[in-house]
Amino acid sequence: MAAEMTKTLSDLPVSATRFIGRAVNRVEDPQLLTGRTEFIDNVVLPGMLHCAILRSPYAHARIKSIDVRAAEQLPGVVAVVTGEEARRTTQVMASLPPEWGTYCLAADKARFVGEPVAAVAASSRYVAEDALELINVEYEPLTAVVEPTQALEPGSPLVFEERGTNVMLQRVLTWGEVDQAFREADQVFTEQFRWHRLGANPMETCGIISQWDPVEGSLTCRGSFQAPGHMALGAAGMLGLPLHRVRMIGHPHGGSFGGKGGARGVGITALLSRKSGGRPVKWIEDRMEYLVAGGSQSWDRFYEVSLAVKKNGTVTGLKVQLVDNMGATGEGFAAFSTAKPLASFTGCYTIASAQYDLRLVATNKSPQSPYRGMGPPPHNWVLEQMMDIAARGVGLDPAEIRRRNFIAPEQFPYTIPSGNEYDSGNYEAALNKVLEMSAYQRLRQEQAAARQQGRCVGIGVVSTIEPGVFDWNAYAIVGMPMTGVPEGVTVSINLFGKIIVRVGFPLEGQGQYTIASQVLADYFGMEMSDIVVVPQDTLSAPPAFGPGGSRLGVALTGAILGAADQLRDKLIKVAARLMQTEPANMELMDGKLQIKGVPGAEMPLAQVAVVMLTRSDLLPPDIDPRPEATYVWTAPGRTQPDEQGRAKSYLTAANACHVVMVEVDAETGKVEILKYYIADDCGTRLNPATVEGQTQGSLAQGVGAALLEEYVYDDDGQLLTSTFMDYLLPTIYDVPMAEKAALVTPSPFTPLGAKGVGEGAMHTTPAAIMCAINDALLPLGVRAHEVPATPNRLWKLIQEQKRKT
Amino acid sequence: MTAPRPIRLTVNGVSYEAAVEPRTTLVDFLRQDLGLTGTHVGCEQGACGACTILLNGQAVRSCLMLAVQADGAEVMTVEGLGGRDGALHPLQQAFMEEHGLQCGFCTPGFLMSAYELLQQHPQPSDDEIKEALGGNLCRCTGYMAIMKSVRVAATKLRAASPAAAGTVEK
Numbered sequence: 001m002a003a004e005m006t007k008t009l010s011d012l013p014v015s016a017t018r019f020i021g022r023a024v025n026r027v028e029d030p031q032l033l034t035g036r037t038e039f040i041d042n043v044v045l046p047g048m049l050h051c052a053i054l055r056s057p058y059a060h061a062r063i064k065s066i067d068v069r070a071a072e073q074l075p076g077v078v079a080v081v082t083g084e085e086a087r088r089t090t091q092v093m094a095s096l097p098p099e100w101g102t103y104c105l106a107a108d109k110a111r112f113v114g115e116p117v118a119a120v121a122a123s124s125r126y127v128a129e130d131a132l133e134l135i136n137v138e139y140e141p142l143t144a145v146v147e148p149t150q151a152l153e154p155g156s157p158l159v160f161e162e163r164g165t166n167v168m169l170q171r172v173l174t175w176g177e178v179d180q181a182f183r184e185a186d187q188v189f190t191e192q193f194r195w196h197r198l199g200a201n202p203m204e205t206c207g208i209i210s211q212w213d214p215v216e217g218s219l220t221c222r223g224s225f226q227a228p229g230h231m232a233l234g235a236a237g238m239l240g241l242p243l244h245r246v247r248m249i250g251h252p253h254g255g256s257f258g259g260k261g262g263a264r265g266v267g268i269t270a271l272l273s274r275k276s277g278g279r280p281v282k283w284i285e286d287r288m289e290y291l292v293a294g295g296s297q298s299w300d301r302f303y304e305v306s307l308a309v310k311k312n313g314t315v316t317g318l319k320v321q322l323v324d325n326m327g328a329t330g331e332g333f334a335a336f337s338t339a340k341p342l343a344s345f346t347g348c349y350t351i352a353s354a355q356y357d358l359r360l361v362a363t364n365k366s367p368q369s370p371y372r373g374m375g376p377p378p379h380n381w382v383l384e385q386m387m388d389i390a391a392r393g394v395g396l397d398p399a400e401i402r403r404r405n406f407i408a409p410e411q412f413p414y415t416i417p418s419g420n421e422y423d424s425g426n427y428e429a430a431l432n433k434v435l436e437m438s439a440y441q442r443l444r445q446e447q448a449a450a451r452q453q454g455r456c457v458g459i460g461v462v463s464t465i466e467p468g469v470f471d472w473n474a475y476a477i478v479g480m481p482m483t484g485v486p487e488g489v490t491v492s493i494n495l496f497g498k499i500i501v502r503v504g505f506p507l508e509g510q511g512q513y514t515i516a517s518q519v520l521a522d523y524f525g526m527e528m529s530d531i532v533v534v535p536q537d538t539l540s541a542p543p544a545f546g547p548g549g550s551r552l553g554v555a556l557t558g559a560i561l562g563a564a565d566q567l568r569d570k571l572i573k574v575a576a577r578l579m580q581t582e583p584a585n586m587e588l589m590d591g592k593l594q595i596k597g598v599p600g601a602e603m604p605l606a607q608v609a610v611v612m613l614t615r616s617d618l619l620p621p622d623i624d625p626r627p628e629a630t631y632v633w634t635a636p637g638r639t640q641p642d643e644q645g646r647a648k649s650y651l652t653a654a655n656a657c658h659v660v661m662v663e664v665d666a667e668t669g670k671v672e673i674l675k676y677y678i679a680d681d682c683g684t685r686l687n688p689a690t691v692e693g694q695t696q697g698s699l700a701q702g703v704g705a706a707l708l709e710e711y712v713y714d715d716d717g718q719l720l721t722s723t724f725m726d727y728l729l730p731t732i733y734d735v736p737m738a739e740k741a742a743l744v745t746p747s748p749f750t751p752l753g754a755k756g757v758g759e760g761a762m763h764t765t766p767a768a769i770m771c772a773i774n775d776a777l778l779p780l781g782v783r784a785h786e787v788p789a790t791p792n793r794l795w796k797l798i799q800e801q802k803r804k805t
Numbered sequence: 806m807t808a809p810r811p812i813r814l815t816v817n818g819v820s821y822e823a824a825v826e827p828r829t830t831l832v833d834f835l836r837q838d839l840g841l842t843g844t845h846v847g848c849e850q851g852a853c854g855a856c857t858i859l860l861n862g863q864a865v866r867s868c869l870m871l872a873v874q875a876d877g878a879e880v881m882t883v884e885g886l887g888g889r890d891g892a893l894h895p896l897q898q899a900f901m902e903e904h905g906l907q908c909g910f911c912t913p914g915f916l917m918s919a920y921e922l923l924q925q926h927p928q929p930s931d932d933e934i935k936e937a938l939g940g941n942l943c944r945c946t947g948y949m950a951i952m953k954s955v956r957v958a959a960t961k962l963r964a965a966s967p968a969a970a971g972t973v974e975k
Contacts, residue, residue, distance in 0.1 A: 023904070025901050025902060026901070026904070028909070029900070029901040029906060029909070030891070030893065030897075030901065032906055032908075032909030032912055033883075033887075033893060033897040033900055033901060033906065033909070033912060033916070034843065034883065034884070034886070034887050034891065034893070034897065035841075035842065035843015035844070035882070035883040035884050035913050036843070037909060039842075039845065039910065041836075041842070041845075041846065042836075042842035126826070126828065126829075201944060202908065202910070202944055203845075203847045203853060203855055203908070203910045203911045203942065203943070203944050203945075204845070204847065204908070204910040205847075253908065253910075254845070254847075254908045254909070254910025254911070255907070255908040255910060255944050255945055257944070284846075286849055287847065287848035287849060287850055287853075288850075507908075508908060509907035509908030509909065509945050510907065511907070689904045690904065692904075692950075693904050693907055693945070693946055693947075693950060696946065696947035696948075696949045696950070697907060697944075697945045697946050697947040698947070699947050700943075700944075700946075700947035700948065701944070723848070723850045723852065724848050724850055724852030724853055724942070725850065725852055729853075729942050729944065731939055731940075731942060731948075732935050732938050732939055732941075732948040732951070732952070733935060733939055735947050735948050735949070737948075737949045737952070738949075
């Protein structure tokens, strides 16, 4: 291990950086723009079959019998599998909390609409879908339980009878003297909130090609896997295979946002491939499958939140009660989403005490999955609503109450009551910046003028933390036992002096291969075109996780710098030998190995690499002759959680302040976003253009969350939003082109001072828009407590109020 | 299943004759039969625009058409946009320089919609850009950089060919 890792920009062995910190073009783009990127559905393997999946039309039904004989007789059909086979030959899928998993095909009863009950492998997808129509399933419909209120009632139908309850997990975590804070408060505000389900919906659905090797007893899967290593673990567990007999090959994928981690597809295609004698079986999820039962649905929440406030606006206590409708199983690891709020529970504020009372409830909805932000976006929404309510209660402007409660710059690193430590920040500076950009006082005047005309115009001012660089320890309260998420790379120099960096994750869209190229080009004084990034499968890659929890920009940078430092040390040893001096006298600078203080006494990097690869006779005796190094980075200083779940979990705390102005049409309930301003601080910006892209893209998802996106179920557990005509994604007409400003408070804990930024505005935008809507509705005397604030919901609120008055 | 029918069409300047089942969608035909996998399938519901191609110069969704309906047509896909030597079309170049893509899955559809727009309106207003791209969904970028890419491409194309603004070489 390198003695002291390169930590800051000035530690890099170049006179001046040329790429880091610049909005350089992405190395990924030429192939994407010409349609040449190998997305999984582009892949055709010899003998490949196509899978189609038969899904339950009932939310809750016992499967009495399945007859697949007619399907098996259809020309072109090679294999059919059912839940009976899954039960016989596989394990239930991993689940959190544990013990809430099912087989990849429903074995005894279906627990949600869209749950796979049988699958076919055939010569084409068309034929496979024809075959589904020939499968005869006899169901005995059971009463479905759709909402937690119902699921918690005594005598309610049970999703898992053997569990005896629908409560998957219940915990009350208390941090600090919270009851005392509430007793001693001048005012206490309590409200209830409802966040409806929404989800990831990347433009590419999930896709898998599984190939069973019947001779070796091994499985190879190619697919759109967000984290191939994690997927391999899940698949091995489910299929009862040792991990070295599972090879996952991650393909570039068309976005994920947390929604590409489900293992069901791997299990189903693996069983079909085994039954087909080892022919590869491809399953490309269609959009309806994705919407109904794919890795998409997130955050189905009922909140009751209380805030203890002093007369001067100081907030002293926060209590959050959460009931989360997890859906039918814990297979998607969505329970993490209820634990991650611990990483930023009290937001940007010095709230000294807090309590979190959470219940995870099983119902007959589709299982939840992770989604961008992984849980804090609804939490931030309720906290920020409460801050606005408190501001009005004590007679302060929303901006002012936030200012009064901010953690001050000199307080960092700052440990919040729920145990996480924020690395750095200057929240007041971000607030000042966004107020200045938006000409906040003038906006308020414009609002007053609009109100005079009877228009419902409102302004939201919201500050939030984006926890970055996830660690498993954050999820301890829902049963995750680990600490530390490794990200490893191997950096090599080839015979021509060019660099190959091997990584353990596929392209996903955030531009990490570009960041890798920027960092290495600057480190070794090369051009970005001299670097090539090669993704590895799970049997070849060093320990790696990939993107998730806004970690990869930081983790990859750390891994690359660690490997580069080790490689540099090796090159120095060789060059010192060749130049007949001591390694201590030498340094790497601007791509050359030189004797310190002796101008001209230098060797280019390429020359040293060539000697290492071709002249073993010239090398020092104790050297490993590869111009190559592998380094596995994990976040430093992470701790095991205590009994209340307190841990140093997420390494970085980026922050943002948003100001948004909206108008609500009181006649229709439609919301129009008039203006949008963002000041954000994610530390060092490795590539400002990709950071801005993450912010704007995440803003779009936040707009969708606040105004449009919702999985609507009826009382029988049928999903009513199974197409993009019903599940509304934001279009170019819906997303405001936000004006943005950047502040840079580098993290003292990360390589180069960068903070996680991938989840971005999703943490802030829903809260900001909802605050603005409620500000707009103020004169009407109503308040929106549900997300999304669809026209219908707002219209109903307004109408009910009109009837009352 | 019905017996395959013969069709004949031109794709990116190359003539093809094929026999397809009548139920085969045009996008499946392009991707699976011709191997032109640059056109992507996002929803098969006509709602996302990822499969947008040009059919006789008009942007259409290839997931909502059957291949037999394209008999006799001239089709252009993203593979026909740049040069065979890998050179990027100015529109593609602008998307790269303005960071108009992230995962890039929706991008071929956006490029084809934008290409049609710039053919018809070499100097489009922002409203015209929005109208042209309003049927293409992007989940990554938040559209801002896409808008800018199209604006920049329009400027580049006009500068490259001031006399015949809007017409570009294939």
